[in-house]
Amino acid sequence: MTGPEVFLLVLLMVLLPFLPLFLIWGLGAWGERRHMRGILAREAQFRGFPVSNLRRAPEGARDAFLVSGFVVLSADAWKTMLAGFRKIFGGRFRSIEPVLERARREAILRLLEDARSRGADAVHNVRLETANLSNTQSLMIEVIAYGTAVKLPR
16 A cells, blocks of 8 residues: 555544444434524515514404414534533523524414414413423423414504
8 A cells, every 4th residue: 555545544434433423413404504594584475464472452453362372492512412512511592592593483483374364463471381302312402482362442
C-alpha cells in the first residue's frame, strides 16, 4: 500500500464510527425543517383570523363553543442525546427548545383548524398546557391548546 492509501484507510477507520451520529443528526434536522415549513405554510392561511388570550368575548360575539388542538412531538435521537448530556451537567436545554416551539405552534394551528371547520370567526381565551411524556429513551412533549370559539356579527 502507498502512503495516500494508508492515510485514507486510517481516516476511514477513524470517521466510520461517527457516521451513524452524522446520519441521525442530518435526518433529524431535515425532518425538523420540513415540519417547520409546513407549519409556516399553514400559519399563513390563518393571517387575519382573530385569536386572543383575553377572557372576554368580542362585542356581539355569539354561538360560543370550546375548541382544542393537541400534539405530542418527540425529539430526534441527536437532541435526546444532547439533552442527556445537559441533564448531567445542568444548564439550558437549547436542543429541545425548537421541539417545544414546534409543538406549541402545531397545537395552536390544530385549534384554529378546529375552530374554522366548525364555522367560527374568532377564538378567545386561548390557553396552553404542556406535559413532559419523557422516559429514559426519548423526549416527548405534549402541548394542548384550547379556547372559546365564537361567531362574530357580519
